[in-house]
Amino acid sequence: MHKDTDFLLISIGKLVKSVRSETMDQTELGKRVGVSRTTISSIERGIGVNSKALFKVISFLDLADLIQEAVNERFELLETNRSRKSRKTREELSNDF
Numbered sequence: 059m060h061k062d063t064d065f066l067l068i069s070i071g072k073l074v075k076s077v078r079s080e081t082m083d084q085t086e087l088g089k090r091v092g093v094s095r096t097t098i099s100s101i102e103r104g105i106g107v108n109s110k111a112l113f114k115v116i117s118f119l120d121l122a123d124l125i126q127e128a129v130n131e132r133f134e135l136l137e138t139n140r141s142r143k144s145r146k147t148r149e150e151l152s153n154d155f
Contacts, residue, residue, distance in 0.1 A: 063106075064104065067104040067105070067106060068103075068104030069104075070101070070104070070112075070116070071101050071102045071103055071104040071105075072102075072104075073121060074098075074101050074102055074115060074116070074119060074121070075102040077119045077120075077121065078098070078102075078119060084098040084099055084102070085098075087115065087118070087119075090118060091111075091114040091115055091118045092114065093111045093114065093115070097111050098115065101115055
């Protein structure tokens with residue numbers, strides 16, 4: 059896997075473990091979101107899992123807003139960069155073929 063992806067998965071896993079361990083064990087969280095304890099363990103260790111399972115866990119632990127904020131910030135940055143590029147005048151291309 060890519061180094062940045064590994065770091066992100068590990069960071070999310072640590073966050074999930076920290077929040078989850080305050081109120082329940084891995085088995086209970088797995089039952090509540092409909093995934094196995096092994097899947098919860100994999101998430102917490104930064105091992106890639108099915109994205110749907112990951113987002114179920116993130117949503118259940120009320121962490122989705124944090125992720126959504128980061129996505130929105132990045133999307134706004136991309137949109138700002140696109141609008142700046144589109145302001146440039148475009149060179150007319152000749153129709154001589």
